[in-house]
Amino acid sequence: MSEQMSPADRAKYAAAHRAAAFVEDGMRVGLGTGSTAAWLVRSLGQRQRDEGLRFRAVPTSQRTAEQAREEGIALVTLEEAGWLDLTIDGADEFDAEFNLIKGGGGALLREKIVAAASERMIVIADIGKEVGRLGAFPLPVEVIPFGWQATQRLIEETLEAADVLGREVRPRLAGGQPFVTDEGNYILDLHLGRIGQPRRLAMVLNQIPGVVENGLFVDICDMVIAGYADGRVELRDRDRGASQQDNIELPRPGNLFSDIAE
Numbered sequence: 001m002s003e004q005m006s007p008a009d010r011a012k013y014a015a016a017h018r019a020a021a022f023v024e025d026g027m028r029v030g031l032g033t034g035s036t037a038a039w040l041v042r043s044l045g046q047r048q049r050d051e052g053l054r055f056r057a058v059p060t061s062q063r064t065a066e067q068a069r070e071e072g073i074a075l076v077t078l079e080e081a082g083w084l085d086l087t088i089d090g091a092d093e094f095d096a097e098f099n100l101i102k103g104g105g106g107a108l109l110r111e112k113i114v115a116a117a118s119e120r121m122i123v124i125a126d127i128g129k130e131v132g133r134l135g136a137f138p139l140p141v142e143v144i145p146f147g148w149q150a151t152q153r154l155i156e157e158t159l160e161a162a163d164v165l166g167r168e169v170r171p172r173l174a175g176g177q178p179f180v181t182d183e184g185n186y187i188l189d190l191h192l193g194r195i196g197q198p199r200r201l202a203m204v205l206n207q208i209p210g211v212v213e214n215g216l217f218v219d220i221c222d223m224v225i226a227g228y229a230d231g232r233v234e235l236r237d238r239d240r241g242a243s244q245q246d247n248i249e250l251p252r253p254g255n256l257f258s259d260i261a262e
């Protein structure tokens, strides 16, 4: 691997490179968003060039679509694909139950739709994203711009009624303005500290008028591939309840785009 890579980047690249091996000829694949997913797109581009791998992909963001095009990956819409064989994506946090927080990059809505429309979802992450309980990472909630302050207040009241600790709700900003998602919505970040019941919270949040989707992924992830800075990866399979360690020789990534390693 490149000498310039940070330990976190080496871990992300290790996980992404291992996950790329799960893509087979002819598959319809969901491509996630974020710095770890960017390593995946890079690895898949490399497999196309080296092995002639051919697959069609549905990107979960404009950012991923642009990078995939640069890699020569054939893109289709989810409508065209119909259903996907596999989605591979990053996460902001994951726990032992395969629950996730996603949306740190604001792509949670498309990511959840794409992952839910897939036979299988593999999460790739630096081992540092593993938590005992979700919630240290602020939970992103995508809301409709119309009346978003009212939606924020409803979320705060709902959290208060549910006696959720912390419960600070902050609109996400970009350059002093509301951050706008690929679907034209806003994001409210819920600073909760600790989420006791992710399934229940996910359902309650989605009942609030104005909420489009939340970043809790429950019963969606089938496998976690966790990467370590020394290039080791650990594969955890939800169905098999087993964990497997791989010590693979990682090729140098080569021709890296500077924006891959954010």
Ligand SMILES: O=C[C@H](O)[C@H](O)[C@H](O)COP(=O)(O)O
Pocket: 032, 033, 034, 035, 036, 037, 089, 090, 091, 092, 101, 102, 103, 104, 105, 106, 107, 108, 111
């Ligand atoms: O909206 C962004 C996505 O959910 C990302 O997959 C998540 O934020 C993890 O990103 P990264 O791989 O950059 O840590």
